[in-house]
Every structure is written in C-alpha cells, then in structure tokens.
Amino acid sequence: MLKLFNTLTREKEAFRPLKKTVSLYNCGPTVYHDQHIGNFRTSLSVDLLKRTLLYFGYPVKHITNITDVGHLTNDADDSGEDKIEVGARREGLTARQVARKYEKQYKQGIKSLGIIPPFKWTRATEHIAEQIALIKKLEKKGYTYRTEDGIYFDATKFKNYGKLAGLSAMKRRPGIRVNLGEKKHATDFALWKFAAAGTARQMEWESPWGIGFPGWHIECSAMAMKYLGETIDIHCGAIDLIPVHHTNEIAQSEAATGKPFVRHWMHGAFVIEGKEKMAKSVGNIKTLEWIEEQGCSPLDYRYLTLQTHYRKELRVTAEALVAARTARAHLIAMVSSASPGGALIPEKIKKFEETLLDDLNAPRGLAVLWEVVNAPYNSADKRATILAFDAVLGLGLKPTGRVSTKKELAIPDAVKKILGSREQSRQEKNWKRSDELRTALHAAGFDVLDTAEGQKLKPVV
Numbered sequence: 001m002l003k004l005f006n007t008l009t010r011e012k013e014a015f016r017p018l019k020k021t022v023s024l025y026n027c028g029p030t031v032y033h034d035q036h037i038g039n040f041r042t043s044l045s046v047d048l049l050k051r052t053l054l055y056f057g058y059p060v061k062h063i064t065n066i067t068d069v070g071h072l073t074n075d076a077d078d079s080g081e082d083k084i085e086v087g088a089r090r091e092g093l094t095a096r097q098v099a100r101k102y103e104k105q106y107k108q109g110i111k112s113l114g115i116i117p118p119f120k121w122t123r124a125t126e127h128i129a130e131q132i133a134l135i136k137k138l139e140k141k142g143y144t145y146r147t148e149d150g151i152y153f154d155a156t157k158f159k160n161y162g163k164l165a166g167l168s169a170m171k172r173r174p175g176i177r178v179n180l181g182e183k184k185h186a187t188d189f190a191l192w193k194f195a196a197a198g199t200a201r202q203m204e205w206e207s208p209w210g211i212g213f214p215g216w217h218i219e220c221s222a223m224a225m226k227y228l229g230e231t232i233d234i235h236c237g238a239i240d241l242i243p244v245h246h247t248n249e250i251a252q253s254e255a256a257t258g259k260p261f262v263r264h265w266m267h268g269a270f271v272i273e274g275k276e277k278m279a280k281s282v283g284n285i286k287t288l289e290w291i292e293e294q295g296c297s298p299l300d301y302r303y304l305t306l307q308t309h310y311r312k313e314l315r316v317t318a319e320a321l322v323a324a325r326t327a328r329a330h331l332i333a334m335v336s337s338a339s340p341g342g343a344l345i346p347e348k349i350k351k352f353e354e355t356l357l358d359d360l361n362a363p364r365g366l367a368v369l370w371e372v373v374n375a376p377y378n379s380a381d382k383r384a385t386i387l388a389f390d391a392v393l394g395l396g397l398k399p400t401g402r403v404s405t406k407k408e409l410a411i412p413d414a415v416k417k418i419l420g421s422r423e424q425s426r427q428e429k430n431w432k433r434s435d436e437l438r439t440a441l442h443a444a445g446f447d448v449l450d451t452a453e454g455q456k457l458k459p460v461v
C-alpha cells in the first residue's frame, strides 16, 4: 500500500485512486525567464511520484500547465505587471515569443533530466474560454464582486478558506504586506483583471466583464477540471504555492462544483542557496547550464536530488554534484560490464519497494541500491536488479546502443502486470486504455510492439 504525505491532513495516508487511472496535476512553469534547479527539483519530485505509481501498475493521466499569461510580479496582492509582458520588454520580443522561448527551454530541461513528459501540456492562453466559463459559474453562485480593476473572488464566502495552509481564519497572511486597494478582504483574489486604461498589453481577451486577462489561479482550476474531472487524485507543486495559489485553487474550484477538488496534495521542499530559498526574485539562482559548467550531466543532478527526501530542503554545492556524478558513473560502469540475463534479487526488490511505498523515500531507496552493489551477489543479478530500480529512479543507467536479446530481458512483476492489463484492454477493444498502458510501459523502461503473436517487449534504448 502506497503511503503519501497529504498536505491537507498533515499525515501520511494510504493512497487509493478514485478510479483505475490516477489523475495527477502539477503546476508548471511561468515561462518568462530561465527555470532554476529549484523549479526542476519540483518537477523531479513529481516524476518520482509518477514513476512509482507506474512501477506499481497504476496507469497515470498527468497534466502540467504552462503559465503564459496572468502571473503578476506581485501575486500576493494581485498587483504589479504580468511577468510575461515584463519578459517580453526585457528581451525585445513579443509576449508570445518570449513565452514560447522559455516553454521550449523548460521542455528541453525536462528531457535532459529524464522526466517523463505529461499526458498533456496545457497553456493558459489556450484555455481562456474555460476560465471565463468557470468565473461565470462563480458569479452565478454569488462568490464574485467587481472593482475598478477586475472581478474578484470573495474568500470570506467560502467556508474553510485557508484549510490547506492550516490557517482557519486567514484574515491576514503574517509577514506579507497586502495592498488592499479596492479589494474587500486581504484574502480575496482576482479572477479576471481588466486591461488598465492607457497601458498597452499584448495579451488581452474579450469577456462578459470587459477586455482583460485571467488571474493566475483560475487557469489551474479550469484546466485541471477540464482534463481530469472535478475531483482529482493528486495535485503537486512546490511548498511556496500552499498559502496563496493552491489555497485559491481549492476555494474557487470547490465553490464552483460543491465537490472536493483534490484528494492528496503533495508539496516539494525548496532548494536552499545561501540562507534563503533559491528564487529569481532573491537573485541566487543556479540553472541547468551551471550543472553542465561543473562538468556534470542533468542526470547527476537528478541523482543528487534523490539523496534528499522530497519534503526536506536541499542544498546544492559543486562538491555534492561532483560526488553524485562519481556515484552515477560507478553504477553505469557496473551495469555496462555485467552480463545481461540475470535474475532479480527478490529480497532487495522487496526492500526497495517498501522504501518507495513509505512516502517515496528515495534516499533509502538509493541506500538499498548500494547494498546491492556492495553485496556478494553475482554481477548479472546485480545488473538486473539495479536496472529494475532504475525504472523508478530514472538515472539512465541502462547502457544505450545495445541490441537487446530476449535473454537479456528481466521483466519486473509490475511490468508483467501492466502487460496483462493491456492484453485485456486490447481484447475489449479499449484502445484508449491500451494506449495509456503503452505509456505506462514506456515509463517503466519497456516499449511494447503489437505483433501477430501478441505483445512483445523491447527495452527503451
């Protein structure tokens, strides 16, 4: 039984999906600047979760948004400028160009880190109609009011506002200066902002309330519910999103539907640099380029992040990164030199699985991996076992460019289970599910071929 820490209840809880396929949403990047390794750490934590679910045989439908409009420079009080427009001015590009530039860069980063891409990337600018529809629904139910600069959500009308952050009466957010302006309460937030008179915005749309653009929070609710339904299994993000963005996502979604929005909230801790969290606004960021400047691969950074539990802060030094590179190189050399065709070592597989089931304890999982390396098993069995672990760790340990033979395939039980479900869905002519399971198999390290004699597995090269 997989246990996950749920921010909502502050407890490790047994995870059971609502339906057969797990619905998973995570807040993606605001594409106005370089993403730093702290942002990528969050993406890596989501990938660890997703690979774990796939490993244990759950199909996963995963959506990640691309925020290409509406995220303001001061999101705590709905003021400031749209970050995308700021980026456009900085680089002499159009808003659309700057958004696409950094979206592309982010996706390259994701690929270099071995992260499985989501089922769908959803751009905020391509879901304006859905956001307007959601705001209309809230308006009809009496949750909104109008000010000079936009349509706002009245947080005091939503019972349990702030439950995610554990602040039952969130009249004020301590430590954050909130400029009320025309807002009625500090916790109210913009659903739709009007294009201010005299300012030239590049991105604006017609709406029932006037020309303008959506607030940042509404995009996630609208897109998550469009693709995953009104109640989703797991919603992820970094911990800084808890008090405002995720709190507001819950309020507006649940006010609109009357149903719980998210069953499990999973939040990843920060990367710390100096004495503070790594953030563009602090000016202490390191990027994937910095990783490469240290002579390391993004996958070495992935190894380094796995050494710390996703809910603990992480400090990234050049020394720690080089140590991760050495460790990973050792594993690759070991796997390459051993002969294929070994058997899985059952007691280590079991131990490894137990560490994952306990709130994705990757540091302990790595420790089990090194137990395998250092114990006197035969090298082929070590190889097979380490590669089975790597379906979850995603460290790219499998030697590439080799022609695989049938004998080489050590197929984990979890993969066999997925293969069995896919056979069944094919007999039922459920092609959609069959395709989802193909994705699940790919994530677990195997491509499936449909031949006249049935399904054939081929390791992902």
Ligand SMILES: [Zn+2]
Binding pocket: 026, 027, 028, 220, 245
């Ligand atoms: Zn979001």
